[in-house]
Each structure stands twice: as C-alpha cells, then as structure tokens.
Amino acid sequence: MPARTSRPSSHKTWLSVGAVLVLAAANAPAVLGFAQEKYHAYEIDTDDYKAERGHWDLMAMPARYQLNSIHAVLLRTGKVLLIAGSGNSVKQFEGGTFKSTLWDPAKNTFRKIDTPKDMFCAGHTQLPDGKVLIAGGTARYETLGGDVKRAGGAMLVKNEDPDQDRTFPKGTVFLSASGKTYRSQFPVHVPPAHKAISPVTGRATVTANEARVYVEADEEGAGGVTNTTEQYEIQGLRGEDDDNFYGIANKLGLDKKDFQGIRDAYEFDPATEKYTKVGSMSEARWYPTLLTLADGKVLATSGLDDVGQVVPGKNEIYDPATRTWSKAPTRYFPTYPSLFLTTGGKVFYSGSNSGYGPADQGRAPGIWDLAANTFRTTSGLKDSDTLETSGSVLLPPAQDQKVMVFGGGGVGESEKATARTAVIDLKAPHPVFGPGPDLPHRTRYLNTVLMPDDTVFTTGGSGDYRGRGESDILAAQFYDPKTNAFRAAADPAVGRNYHTEALLLPDGRVAVFGSDPLFGDADNTKPGTFEQRVEVYSPPYLYRDNRPRLGDAPASVRRGQSITIRTADAARITTARLIHPGSATHVTDFDQRSVALGLKQAPGGITVTVPNDPSLVPAGWHMLFATDRRGTPSEAVWIHVM
Structure with missing residues (x-):
C-alpha cells in the first residue's frame, strides 16, 4: 500500500503557490501556464486528490532490463513476465536478439530471461497448473x-x-x-x-x-x-x-510481404522461471488468440500464417496433459479476436480485434457453439465498423455474463475512432447489445482492467491510428457497472497507444507497459520511439485508512467447496472475489475475470464458497480479494482452484 503523503500545510508552501498565481495573472499567458502546471503538480500529490482520483508513479527500471514490452503476464508468484521478443525492431529480429524481463512489483527487482524464439506478437494464456502457454510469434517481418x-x-x-x-x-x-x-x-x-x-x-x-x-x-x-x-x-x-x-x-511476385508467423509453442514455468518448448501447432500464427476452455485445454484461433495470410479458420486445441495440439472446429476470425468463455462452455466473440483481415469477413459479433460448430450473430452494436483496436471485458462479477465493448477504430490505418461503449447480456434469451455511456474521448487502444471493487479501470489510448498527430489521450477513468457511468481518475503522465498492456497487481495497483507510436511529432514527420517506461496507478481505495487484511488460507480449493480464511476484519468484509490473473497484449486480455464468491462470517475469519462451474471458474491460480462496505479491498491471497 502506498504511503500516505501528508498535506502541505506550511505557510511558506501556500505563499509560494499563491505568489506564482499572482505573478501569472499580472504578466503573460506563458507564465499562467507555468503556474497552472505548478499548481497541478502540487494538487495531484495532496491527500484529498489521491483519495478522490488515485495517483500515478513512474517505476525505475534499470537500463539493462528495459525492453519493448509487447506482452505482459501476471504469474502466480506475483511477478510479471514482460515479453518483447524482437520488440517490433527489424534490427533485433535480424540479429536474433529476443528479450523477456521478469519484474517483481513487491520488491521492484528485475531479472533477464533467456528467450529462445521471437515471441513478438504471439498468443498466450494461463494454464491450470500456473504455467503460461505462449504460442506463435514472428518468422518474418513485413516488407513494403x-x-x-x-x-x-x-x-x-x-x-x-x-x-x-x-x-x-x-x-x-x-x-x-x-x-x-x-x-x-x-x-x-x-x-x-x-x-x-x-x-x-x-x-x-x-x-x-x-x-x-x-x-x-x-x-x-x-x-x-x-x-x-x-x-x-x-x-x-x-x-x-x-x-x-x-x-x-500461382503468382510469385514483388508485391508487399506481410508478417509471417511461426508454429512453435512454449510453456513458461513461474517456479523455474524458464521457457520449455512443447509441441508445435499445425498452423503458423502471428497475432493469434489463445483461450482457456472449461476443461483446461486451450483454443488457438486466427493469426497470420507462414505465408503472411490470415489463417483461414483452421483452429487448434492444446492439451496441457500431453503438450500436443489437435484439430478444433473451423471458424474464421480476424487477428487477435476478443473471445470469452461463457457459462455452458460456449464462446462469445465481441467483435473486437486488433488488426489483420478483410473488413467484410469475420467481424460480426456472436456466440460460437464449439460442440456443434454453429455461430449465432448478435445485433445492436453502434459503430460496428470501428471495432478494430477496441477493448472488451467480461464485466464483474462474471456470474452476470455481461460483456462490454469500449471505443475502437476503423479497419487498418483508418482515422476513424469512436467514444461508443456497449453492453450485452449473454443470459438474455436473445442477447442484443445496448448502449453504454460514451467515453470522454474518441478512443482506440484503450486498456481495460477488472478491479477488486467490481469497477473497470480504463486508461490511455489515442484518437488516431498508433497515436498519429500526437493524439495520445492522457486520461483514465473507472466504469461502474452498478451505476452504468464513468468517473474520472488521475491522469497518467505517459501516453499509450499501440502495443500497450495493463495488469491488476496482487496489492490492488495497476501497472501499465509499452506503447509504440508510429510518429514522434504532431506533423507526423519523425519516427516514433517505443515507450519503455512503466507507470503504476494506485487507486483511491489505497489511500483509505484501515484496509482489510487476510491471514492464513488454504493453498487450494475444489470448485463447489468452501474454505475459511483467517482475518480480524471479518465483521466489515462484505464481498469476496476470485480474480484470474491477466495476460495482456494488443488491448486484449481474456484471462482476466472476476468471480463472486459465497461469503459467510466464521469464527476468527470468513468462509468463502467457490461456484461449481468450470465454465465460470477456470481451473488455475486466482487472486482472492476481500472488500469492505466502502469498497476497500485487501491485498490478494493466491488460491489454486482445481
């Protein structure tokens, strides 16, 4: 928990701020701008401001560990695996320089990880045993x-x-x-x-x-x-x-060559902190989506193949028990399609995606029944031509089975962007999208993070393709499903667009990584520079006194079972949530989900019950947060659901 900063109260501090404001009013607009900046810097560091909007901090990462973060995965150890591969750098690709860094947010320590293949633009997901599956990556960069x-x-x-x-x-x-x-x-x-x-x-x-x-x-x-x-x-x-x-x-020509994928797949073990090669996919994939299913197996869809074309609906299933792949039902999607496992085992496609594929194919949202291989489209989504680079989440708690879409842009390098949000209730007899509140800005590349208090934290993005025209949006906000409204959060200091990731940490903070702007100036004349700084957001709930504390808890639980957790704060705890750790890339994170637990008071603690539904609660490691009536969460306790 961040240390509380005492409010500046000395007469000298107030005089200095006041003097600058008087000077500004008496002189010129430039001086006034300086004064406003100075006052803003003072204001955002006050207790009252933090308690209302939270606070951002830049983390110091030593130069030898810095990388172009393309993928960010929260491990069951609480550490974060940052994967760059070649990091969208042809020079590093041709030199075989592939990077990963392991960050421990609790200690703010770092470690370089040997990276055997170019995992740039791979897919990844959490496995039931806590390992992470990474599949696909880059075999060849595009050539104009x-x-x-x-x-x-x-x-x-x-x-x-x-x-x-x-x-x-x-x-x-x-x-x-x-x-x-x-x-x-x-x-x-x-x-x-x-x-x-x-x-x-x-x-x-x-x-x-x-x-x-x-x-x-x-x-x-x-x-x-x-x-x-x-x-x-x-x-x-x-x-x-x-x-x-x-x-x-057929034709073998000199036309543009797109990125090409690889078939390789690896598991990353949080215990050994090493990659291990597993069975290769049948299809090469670059920009694929990996989704863990109710039985613990993993569905791989889409991606660019080994000749740079979108994989034509040839999907695969990974079995963690055998570390091999098998054929899955055929269904075409554009690259990085946003897929969600729903109760009953069906898969919902929100329409959000992150790139390649024709504008008129595979873009309509709908419900995919894998067993029958049928797809029922859903309607009602406004601005349906601006779903590329939009965000999608399964709203908390997952039992409500509501998916929300945030912002987005037009296909390819389009200038289109939208402030539209929309919500669909998948429990309805005939699910249809309904309008949500507009975002404060037309936004693509918006990161969305599920929070322990059942809100959704959204941050960053840009108004144009890859931040063109210096269109990064230095704003953040919370969406509250109960009120169906946004409320402002503190503004980040760093702009984020393409190749950005955001994760909820076990202590309740949110870490944001990456950003890959196309240009470095408003006139779009200078090449952009990849953003390697890490910024961490501390929500308002971390600036309240008397945060709930959880003590000893069983390390594992089976679905449908109850466990008791020791705590002296049992009387004021009102909700408990299992939050699946995230694995984010390209504004997609299908691993994150927040499941409401049954909650009862118990002698010396609380008793929580895990739902008995594998399509609602995936097997694997989860963060358990307990929250009081003010919405203040505890730090997470790690629980293995089997």
Missing part, C-alpha cells in the same frame, strides 16, 4: 512493395505417394519449366497421399496430399516474377519420388 528484392509467395508442395510422408528442409529448390528457381524459406512436412479402395470395384483411388511453404526467387528483381500458375520440379528427386512430389504456385 518498393523494398521487396526477390519475388516470392506460397508454394503448394504435393505428395501423390500414399506410402510415405516427407519433410523438405529450408532451402529446398523448386524449378520451373522455364528455368526459374525458387527456394523454400522454412522446412515443410508433406503427409502421405490419401488412398481409398472402392467396395464395389476394388480399385484404389489416390488423392494427393499437400502442404504450403513460402518460397523466394534466386534471382533478384523482375526476372524472378511468375504471373501464371505453374508446376515445379523439386531439385534432387529421382525416379518415382520425382513423379510423386512436386510444387504448384
């Missing part, structure tokens, strides 16, 4: 059309042999009939052909299998371009292999 040196594109590698599969290494050469040569940029595995025997004629029918790989021409410039569909011989094959294995490609 004028900078592309060699023609390239997707090559389908065909296999007509039903008796063998084959893996072709990176650098495999594909020869066209006209003598042009192309090389694969990644290894590619081609499964055996499909063989079927007719029960009537007894004849065998063989259907070729295929796999896709990105290739580039050996020759630079226009000489490597192919504008027609052609078949390609694979260099080095002889005899039947030469007949059975071959490539087919």
Whole structure:
C-alpha cells in the first residue's frame, strides 16, 4: 500500500503557490501556464486528490532490463513476465536478439530471461497448473512493395505417394519449366497421399496430399516474377519420388510481404522461471488468440500464417496433459479476436480485434457453439465498423455474463475512432447489445482492467491510428457497472497507444507497459520511439485508512467447496472475489475475470464458497480479494482452484 503523503500545510508552501498565481495573472499567458502546471503538480500529490482520483508513479527500471514490452503476464508468484521478443525492431529480429524481463512489483527487482524464439506478437494464456502457454510469434517481418528484392509467395508442395510422408528442409529448390528457381524459406512436412479402395470395384483411388511453404526467387528483381500458375520440379528427386512430389504456385511476385508467423509453442514455468518448448501447432500464427476452455485445454484461433495470410479458420486445441495440439472446429476470425468463455462452455466473440483481415469477413459479433460448430450473430452494436483496436471485458462479477465493448477504430490505418461503449447480456434469451455511456474521448487502444471493487479501470489510448498527430489521450477513468457511468481518475503522465498492456497487481495497483507510436511529432514527420517506461496507478481505495487484511488460507480449493480464511476484519468484509490473473497484449486480455464468491462470517475469519462451474471458474491460480462496505479491498491471497 502506498504511503500516505501528508498535506502541505506550511505557510511558506501556500505563499509560494499563491505568489506564482499572482505573478501569472499580472504578466503573460506563458507564465499562467507555468503556474497552472505548478499548481497541478502540487494538487495531484495532496491527500484529498489521491483519495478522490488515485495517483500515478513512474517505476525505475534499470537500463539493462528495459525492453519493448509487447506482452505482459501476471504469474502466480506475483511477478510479471514482460515479453518483447524482437520488440517490433527489424534490427533485433535480424540479429536474433529476443528479450523477456521478469519484474517483481513487491520488491521492484528485475531479472533477464533467456528467450529462445521471437515471441513478438504471439498468443498466450494461463494454464491450470500456473504455467503460461505462449504460442506463435514472428518468422518474418513485413516488407513494403518498393523494398521487396526477390519475388516470392506460397508454394503448394504435393505428395501423390500414399506410402510415405516427407519433410523438405529450408532451402529446398523448386524449378520451373522455364528455368526459374525458387527456394523454400522454412522446412515443410508433406503427409502421405490419401488412398481409398472402392467396395464395389476394388480399385484404389489416390488423392494427393499437400502442404504450403513460402518460397523466394534466386534471382533478384523482375526476372524472378511468375504471373501464371505453374508446376515445379523439386531439385534432387529421382525416379518415382520425382513423379510423386512436386510444387504448384500461382503468382510469385514483388508485391508487399506481410508478417509471417511461426508454429512453435512454449510453456513458461513461474517456479523455474524458464521457457520449455512443447509441441508445435499445425498452423503458423502471428497475432493469434489463445483461450482457456472449461476443461483446461486451450483454443488457438486466427493469426497470420507462414505465408503472411490470415489463417483461414483452421483452429487448434492444446492439451496441457500431453503438450500436443489437435484439430478444433473451423471458424474464421480476424487477428487477435476478443473471445470469452461463457457459462455452458460456449464462446462469445465481441467483435473486437486488433488488426489483420478483410473488413467484410469475420467481424460480426456472436456466440460460437464449439460442440456443434454453429455461430449465432448478435445485433445492436453502434459503430460496428470501428471495432478494430477496441477493448472488451467480461464485466464483474462474471456470474452476470455481461460483456462490454469500449471505443475502437476503423479497419487498418483508418482515422476513424469512436467514444461508443456497449453492453450485452449473454443470459438474455436473445442477447442484443445496448448502449453504454460514451467515453470522454474518441478512443482506440484503450486498456481495460477488472478491479477488486467490481469497477473497470480504463486508461490511455489515442484518437488516431498508433497515436498519429500526437493524439495520445492522457486520461483514465473507472466504469461502474452498478451505476452504468464513468468517473474520472488521475491522469497518467505517459501516453499509450499501440502495443500497450495493463495488469491488476496482487496489492490492488495497476501497472501499465509499452506503447509504440508510429510518429514522434504532431506533423507526423519523425519516427516514433517505443515507450519503455512503466507507470503504476494506485487507486483511491489505497489511500483509505484501515484496509482489510487476510491471514492464513488454504493453498487450494475444489470448485463447489468452501474454505475459511483467517482475518480480524471479518465483521466489515462484505464481498469476496476470485480474480484470474491477466495476460495482456494488443488491448486484449481474456484471462482476466472476476468471480463472486459465497461469503459467510466464521469464527476468527470468513468462509468463502467457490461456484461449481468450470465454465465460470477456470481451473488455475486466482487472486482472492476481500472488500469492505466502502469498497476497500485487501491485498490478494493466491488460491489454486482445481
């Protein structure tokens, strides 16, 4: 808890502020501006201001630990894993410099973590045992059309042999009939052909299998371009292999090359503080969403694949028990779709997303029944063409099954932005979005954090794409679901837009990381600089006296069971919440959810009961907060729900 700052009360302090104000009034607007700044700096550090709006502090991170934070994950140890990978830096990508930093907010200490792959723009989620799954990342940076040196594109590698599969290494050469040569940029595995025997004629029918790989021409410039569909011989094959294995490609050109994803997946263990490689995905993914399901398995959707195209609805399921992936129901989404597990196990798509995909495909919100693979769209959402870079949360408590959408922008580099918020009640017979209160500003990239007192803290964002025109919004506010209204919080000192993350910490503070502006000036003439400073917000409830304290508690509980927690403050505790730790990136955080617990007074403490619903309470580690009638929360106690 932040130390209370005593209100400046000396005659000398008041005289100095007053003298500056008198001077300002008597002289010029510039002096008045200086005076207002000085008074504001004084005001935001007073007890009354902090008790009403809270307070921001910049954290000192030593230079050797600083990084371009793209992903932020709260671990069950209370530490925060910050992942940059190459950090949106081509130089670091080409140099193989991939970064992660572990931050302990309680001690404000840091540790560098060896990072084996470029996890830049991967997906991640909390697993039931407290480990974190990170899947996908960057295989290749985008190259604009004028900078592309060699023609390239997707090559389908065909296999007509039903008796063998084959893996072709990176650098495999594909020869066209006209003598042009192309090389694969990644290894590619081609499964055996499909063989079927007719029960009537007894004849065998063989259907070729295929796999896709990105290739580039050996020759630079226009000489490597192919504008027609052609078949390609694979260099080095002889005899039947030469007949059975071959490539087919459409246009291989010099047009813009998008980012490309990887198939690799890792688990990060908070105990060992190391990454461990697990089974690879079938699809390469860059900008994917990972969502933990009711059975503890993980759904992976969307992302850009190994040729830079949005994965065409090929989703996968990760099993933590076997560390392997299997096929999931097919459903197309744009990249980083905002997905929420709902009671009953269905998945709700709010329409929020963070980037790639056509404007007219996969953008409508709706309810996805994985078992039947059906999708029921929902209506009523105002400004539905500004859902990209919007925020979405499952409002607290999760039992209410209400999802709220905050702000957002137009598709791609659009100048569009909206102040719209909207709420949908998923328990209604026919769920429809209804209007919420407008944000104070038209905002995209707004971070949203669930708080222990059932409010939603929102901060930052910008009015234009990646903060263009110095449009960062230095404002924060709380949304209260009970009153359906916003109230102002203290203004942050640091602007945040693209590549920003925010997390609730176990002590009740909120930490905010990152920001990747496109430009560094209002005229959009200078390149932007990645924001590496960490800013931490202390809410008003941390400036109240007599905060509830929780004592000893069982380390684990099963769903449907009750546990007793020792506390001397039992008589004034009115609510208890299980808050799942967040894992945030690109204005998305599907791990965070706040579940109301049954609460009773007990001798020397409180007894809380966990709901018996795996689709409401995911297995794993949670923060348990107890809150008094004023809305003041305790520090969290970590509980493992099994």
